[in-house]
Amino acid sequence: xxxKKLTIRxxxxxxxxxxxxxxxxxxxxxxxxxxxRRRVQDxxxxxxxxxxxxxxxxxxxxxxxxxxxxxxxxxxxxSDYYFSEAISGIGDTLAAHGDxxxxxxxxxxxxxxGAHLKLFREGRIDGMLLVGTLTTDSYILDLARLYRVLLVNxxxxxxPGVRADNYQGALEMMRHLVxxxxxxxxxxxxxxxxxxxxxxxxxxxxxxxxxxLSLSPDLCLDGNxxxxxxxxxxxxxxxxxxxxxxIFAANDMMAIGCLKAAAERGLSxxxxxxxxxxDDVTLASYVRPRLTTIRQxxxxxxxxxxxxxxxxxxxxxxxxxxxxxRMPPAPTxxxxxxxxxxxxxGPPP
Amino acid sequence: xxxKKLTIRxxxxxxxxxxxxxxxxxxxxxxxxxxxRRRVQDxxxxxxxxxxxxxxxxxxxxxxxxxxxxxxxxxxxxSDYYFSEAISGIGDTLAAHGDxxxxxxxxxxxxxxGAHLKLFREGRIDGMLLVGTLTTDSYILDLARLYRVLLVNxxxxxxPGVRADNYQGALEMMRHLVxxxxxxxxxxxxxxxxxxxxxxxxxxxxxxxxxxLSLSPDLCLDGNxxxxxxxxxxxxxxxxxxxxxxIFAANDMMAIGCLKAAAERGLSxxxxxxxxxxDDVTLASYVRPRLTTIRQxxxxxxxxxxxxxxxxxxxxxxxxxxxxxRMPPAPTxxxxxxxxxxxxxGPPP
DNA sequence: CTGTTAGCGCGTTCAC
DNA sequence: GTGAACGCGCTAACAG
Numbered sequence: 001x002x003x004k005k006l007t008i009r010x011x012x013x014x015x016x017x018x019x020x021x022x023x024x025x026x027x028x029x030x031x032x033x034x035x036x037r038r039r040v041q042d043x044x045x046x047x048x049x050x051x052x053x054x055x056x057x058x059x060x061x062x063x064x065x066x067x068x069x070x071x072x073x074x075x076x077x078x079s080d081y082y083f084s085e086a087i088s089g090i091g092d093t094l095a096a097h098g099d100x101x102x103x104x105x106x107x108x109x110x111x112x113x114g115a116h117l118k119l120f121r122e123g124r125i126d127g128m129l130l131v132g133t134l135t136t137d138s139y140i141l142d143l144a145r146l147y148r149v150l151l152v153n154x155x156x157x158x159x160p161g162v163r164a165d166n167y168q169g170a171l172e173m174m175r176h177l178v179x180x181x182x183x184x185x186x187x188x189x190x191x192x193x194x195x196x197x198x199x200x201x202x203x204x205x206x207x208x209x210x211x212x213l214s215l216s217p218d219l220c221l222d223g224n225x226x227x228x229x230x231x232x233x234x235x236x237x238x239x240x241x242x243x244x245x246x247i248f249a250a251n252d253m254m255a256i257g258c259l260k261a262a263a264e265r266g267l268s269x270x271x272x273x274x275x276x277x278x279d280d281v282t283l284a285s286y287v288r289p290r291l292t293t294i295r296q297x298x299x300x301x302x303x304x305x306x307x308x309x310x311x312x313x314x315x316x317x318x319x320x321x322x323x324x325x326r327m328p329p330a331p332t333x334x335x336x337x338x339x340x341x342x343x344x345x346g347p348p349p
Numbered sequence: 350x351x352x353k354k355l356t357i358r359x360x361x362x363x364x365x366x367x368x369x370x371x372x373x374x375x376x377x378x379x380x381x382x383x384x385x386r387r388r389v390q391d392x393x394x395x396x397x398x399x400x401x402x403x404x405x406x407x408x409x410x411x412x413x414x415x416x417x418x419x420x421x422x423x424x425x426x427x428s429d430y431y432f433s434e435a436i437s438g439i440g441d442t443l444a445a446h447g448d449x450x451x452x453x454x455x456x457x458x459x460x461x462x463g464a465h466l467k468l469f470r471e472g473r474i475d476g477m478l479l480v481g482t483l484t485t486d487s488y489i490l491d492l493a494r495l496y497r498v499l500l501v502n503x504x505x506x507x508x509p510g511v512r513a514d515n516y517q518g519a520l521e522m523m524r525h526l527v528x529x530x531x532x533x534x535x536x537x538x539x540x541x542x543x544x545x546x547x548x549x550x551x552x553x554x555x556x557x558x559x560x561x562l563s564l565s566p567d568l569c570l571d572g573n574x575x576x577x578x579x580x581x582x583x584x585x586x587x588x589x590x591x592x593x594x595x596i597f598a599a600n601d602m603m604a605i606g607c608l609k610a611a612a613e614r615g616l617s618x619x620x621x622x623x624x625x626x627x628d629d630v631t632l633a634s635y636v637r638p639r640l641t642t643i644r645q646x647x648x649x650x651x652x653x654x655x656x657x658x659x660x661x662x663x664x665x666x667x668x669x670x671x672x673x674x675r676m677p678p679a680p681t682x683x684x685x686x687x688x689x690x691x692x693x694x695g696p697p698p
Numbered sequence: 699c700t701g702t703t704a705g706c707g708c709g710t711t712c713a714c
Numbered sequence: 715g716t717g718a719a720c721g722c723g724c725t726a727a728c729a730g
Contacts, residue, residue, distance in 0.1 A: 020723090403709095
C-alpha cells in the first residue's frame, strides 16, 4: 500500500519525450505542439504526478510559502476573533495566489534566536506577515530592510503595514459619547506599546480636546487590555467623589471588567453609567448590556495585508529611489473602523 | 541593503575545506576533527549562513513541515478557543521537534481538488493533522492508507487519531443531572456526523438508560450546534405540557440558545430549570448564569496528536503485520474530559 | 517552431 | 577528510 514517488523523469519516459519537454508542458510554454502537450498532460493526469515543490523552489528561488507570525501567548488570550479572522483573510488571499501559509508562534526566545531571519535565510519563506507585534520590537526594522515583511494591524516607521484606523475610531467614539451629552468621560488605556492601544489613547485625547473637555489625570487610568485591569480601573472611577458619567475602555475585555465593577455597585447600565470598549470581540454582543464598541475589519485587514505583501519589491530588486541612497518610503495602508452602537451607551443620568 | 545568499560552497571556500566536510560539521558527524569542526562552525556563525531547507529536504526526502487542516468555515464559527487551543498545542510540539506548521483551510472545493493528496505528492509535507473533520469525509481513509495522517478530536475506523472522551463526558454529565434529582431530561443533539456530536448523543442515551429514565422522543430534539438551533429546541421543550426539569445541549452555544428561550419565558436558571452544555467555550463562563459544561483539553489533545503523528510509520516502511496482508490497527488515543460544574445546574424545582 | 542537451540550484551520502 | 553521484525540476542555449 504505497504510492510510488513519481518524478519528471518517469513522466518523460512514459511520454517518450525529454524531461525538459515535460517541464515546458507543465509550465504552459507555447513552444510545445498541441499534440505533444495533450499526450504529456494526459499521462500526468492519469499517473497523479505532482512536481516536487522543493526541487521547483530550488530552481525558481521561491518557496511559495508566506509566514504568519503571531505572539505565542496571544494565541491563547486573544483566541477570540481577532487572530482567527485575520488569518482567514490571509489564508484566503494566499490560496488565491497559490501560496501556502506557515504559522509561527513567536515567543521571547524565538525573537532572541533570530528565528525570523533564519526563516528567510534558510529559504523557507518568501515573505512574512507580523500580527500582534509591539512598537518596541525593533528587530523588525532590520528584518524589513532585508526581506519582504509587513505589519498586520500595527505600524512602525520604515516598515510597511496595513492597519485599522483606531485613532479615528476612538475619535468617533468620543464624538458619540459627547453627542449623547457626556462631559465627564473616564478613559482606561490599553498597552501603549501596541499600535491599537497607542492610537486609541490619542483618539481619546484629541476627542476630548475637540469637545473642550478637561483632561484631568483623574480621568485617565492605565490598563493592560485585561479584564482584571478594567475591573480595577472601573472600580477606581466609580469610587471617585465625582465619578465620570461614561467610561471609555481601550478594549472590550476591559469594558467587561468595568461592567463587573458597575454591577458590584448596583449601577444600571446605561441608565446610571455608560461603558464602551473597542475591538468588537464575540463576547461584546453576549454580555448584558451588549457593548458599544469599535469594530476592526480584521478579515479585510488580513486580505489587504497579503495583497500588499505581494506588491513589495523583493530584496533582490530593492533599489534606492534617490541618488543619495534614500529608500522608497514603506507603503502603509489604513482601513476605517466602524462604530458599533449597542445598549451599553446612553445619555448621562 | 541586501544580504548575500550564502551557500555551503561559500562556507567551504572560506574554511578551505570541501562541501561535504561542511555538511558533516553541520550534522555533527564525528569523523571531523575538533579543530576543523571549530573553524567551520566559527565561519558559519560569523557569516550567518543557514543551510537551504529546500535543498536539504530534497536530499533527505523530508520537508520538515506538518500540515494542520482546519475547516474553512469553522475558523470563523468556532473561532473560540477550540481551534486556537489545539493549534497552540500542535505548534508547541512541532517547534520542539524542529518542524514547522502549515495551516490549510479546507473547503469543499479543496477536498474535491484532492488538495490533501497533492500536498503529500508534491513533497511539501511529511504528515497531516486533521482538525474538525466529519465522520463522512471518506477521502481521509485513502489518504491515511498512503501517508501519515492523524485525526484530532475525531475518529474514523482505520485512521489513527487522538480525541477527547466525549462519550464518557456526556455520561458523567447525565450522572451529575441524575444525582441532582432530575428524571425528565431533555437532550438537544449536535451534528451527528461529527465525532463530538455522535459521542455526546451516545453518552446521553446510555446515561439515561443507566438511570432507568425513559427515552421518549419528546425529550430528544435535533440541533446543529448553533445558538439558534438551541434556541428553537429549547423553546419547544419549554412549551411542552410536561416540560423537562433539565436540558442537556450537546454544546455550549446551543445551551446559550436555551438560556435565551428560558429568559424569554421568565424562567430563572437554575431554580426553575437546569441547562447544561459541552465544550467549555470562553463564553460559557461569561453568560449568566455561568454554564455547567464538559471541558475538552484541546491543548493537550493537540500536543498528544502531534506526538502520535511522529510515531506513525511513514509510508516507506509501512508493512502488514500478518502474512495475510493485514495492516496493523490504527492507533487511537482517548483523553478524559472534565465535568465543569457552574451555576446553570441545580436540583429540580 | 519544436524539442533536446547540458548545467544549475544546494545539501547529503557513500565509497575511497 | 574528499570527490562524485544523487535528489528533482528549471532554464538557457542549441539543433533539427
